[in-house]
Amino acid sequence: MQRQFWVETLGCPKNQVDSDKLVGTLLADGMTRALDPGEADVVVVNTCAFIEQARQESVDTILSFDDLRKNGSKLVVTGCLAERYGDELAESLPEIDQVAGFGVPVTLTKRPGSKFDLLELPRPPAQAPWAYVKVAEGCDRNCGFCAIPSFRGKQRSRSITSILDEIEQLAVREVVLVAQDLASFGRDQGQGERQIVELVQQAATKADWVRLLYLYPSDLTDPLIETILATGVPYFDLSLQHVSRPHLRRMRRWGDGELFLERIRHIRSAEPAATFRSNFIVGYPGETETDHDELLSFVAQARLDWCGFFPYSPEEGTYAMGLEGTVPAGLVAERMGELGQLQDRITSESRDALIGATIEVLVDRPGEARSFREAPEIDGIVNVPADLEVGEFASVTVVEATGPDVMAVRA
Numbered sequence: 001m002q003r004q005f006w007v008e009t010l011g012c013p014k015n016q017v018d019s020d021k022l023v024g025t026l027l028a029d030g031m032t033r034a035l036d037p038g039e040a041d042v043v044v045v046n047t048c049a050f051i052e053q054a055r056q057e058s059v060d061t062i063l064s065f066d067d068l069r070k071n072g073s074k075l076v077v078t079g080c081l082a083e084r085y086g087d088e089l090a091e092s093l094p095e096i097d098q099v100a101g102f103g104v105p106v107t108l109t110k111r112p113g114s115k116f117d118l119l120e121l122p123r124p125p126a127q128a129p130w131a132y133v134k135v136a137e138g139c140d141r142n143c144g145f146c147a148i149p150s151f152r153g154k155q156r157s158r159s160i161t162s163i164l165d166e167i168e169q170l171a172v173r174e175v176v177l178v179a180q181d182l183a184s185f186g187r188d189q190g191q192g193e194r195q196i197v198e199l200v201q202q203a204a205t206k207a208d209w210v211r212l213l214y215l216y217p218s219d220l221t222d223p224l225i226e227t228i229l230a231t232g233v234p235y236f237d238l239s240l241q242h243v244s245r246p247h248l249r250r251m252r253r254w255g256d257g258e259l260f261l262e263r264i265r266h267i268r269s270a271e272p273a274a275t276f277r278s279n280f281i282v283g284y285p286g287e288t289e290t291d292h293d294e295l296l297s298f299v300a301q302a303r304l305d306w307c308g309f310f311p312y313s314p315e316e317g318t319y320a321m322g323l324e325g326t327v328p329a330g331l332v333a334e335r336m337g338e339l340g341q342l343q344d345r346i347t348s349e350s351r352d353a354l355i356g357a358t359i360e361v362l363v364d365r366p367g368e369a370r371s372f373r374e375a376p377e378i379d380g381i382v383n384v385p386a387d388l389e390v391g392e393f394a395s396v397t398v399v400e401a402t403g404p405d406v407m408a409v410r411a
């Protein structure tokens with residue numbers, strides 16, 4: 001009887017890629033995917049530990065899969081929670097059979113001494129017309145609120161050759177390049193700046209669409225902007241986090257609202273249809289009413305298409321843990337509400353503006369597609385006729401918009 005596995009993934013797209021690679025090793029071990037976790041011989045939970053909320057979700061998921069699994073099966077916990085808390089996690093949750101940090105094989109059959117580098121493991125064929133491709137692990141920055149470098153380590157970029165091989169193996173129409181600090185790709189290999197430009201140019205020869213997530217603003221150079229625009233996917237995911245200069249310095253981050261607006265204007269002058277996404281942290285220690293007003297004004301001026309607002313989460317071992325000026329939870333919620341309301345209106349207006357337009361979309365599944373304006377899983381979608389072929393591009397005309405999503409018919 002072939003042994004079966006179940007892999008449950010939490011957290012970010014980078015974790016999704018790690019899970020895909022774990023699946024590849026289990027398939028290579030001769031195992032098959034279980035249709036139900038209750039049938040699996042090994043249940044893997046690939047966890048997230050970025051913030052408290054994510055850690056709680058990871059623990060809840062581990063316990064729920066412990067309830068679901070069959071007797072005699074193995075419960076393996078991997079990912080950031082495993083890497084960050086290792087033995088402590090094993091002691092606090094005896095339900096877990098194996099805590100496998102990064103680099104520890106997750107197989108039923110031990111292969112002593114086998115090198116297990118998640119970053120370079122092969123991927124099974126993609127299950128959708130698009131796929132995330134993780135081009136580096138770790139991060140060399142030290143943003144005040146972020147613990148990721150403490151457990152994902154220093155940046156380690158892959159070679160362009162191994163990335164292109166993976167893209168060919170995946171055989172998808174769209175690749176979404178991800179890393180903790182994507183625009184710094186290759187810098188750790190001492191091959192000079194801007195390896196990211198060469199990577200994007202070469203990746204664009206292997207897939208119809210190349211999309212980039214997590215761009216640190218100081219690395220949004222003219223050559224990178226030109227290269228992104230040349231891919232035909234003018235989509236800019238800028239990791240801004242805030243816009244007030246003194247507050248960004250407290251976050252140990254570069255830039256300010258004026259610099260960011262200048263970049264956005266520069267891109268829009270080259271491509272008026274360019275699409276922007278960003279994330280902001282609300283309530284980081286020391287955030288004043290003036291800082292908040294500056295962020296509100298930036299959001300109103302920048303008119304980004306998509307924005308995420310996240311309440312500051314105190315993280316052990318981070319610079320921010322030692323800072324004074326805690327913002328009361330009620331005030332954080334109030335500020336989040338103001339920002340969310342403003343942004344929802346802006347997003348709706350940018351979707352309404354598409355009504356009547358004929359756009360090119362990639363059909364992800366029956367009735368559901370995306371244009372270059374929507375990244376998978378995090379932005380809205382384009383509802384299309386259910387008989388449009390999955391995995392193909394189609395030309396459609398937008399007839400209606402509802403919040404983040406639009407409805408379209410054949411052009």
Ligand code: SF4
Binds near residue numbers: 140180
């Ligand atoms: S760039 Fe900053 S926020 Fe992003 S992973 Fe690195 S340290 Fe964390």
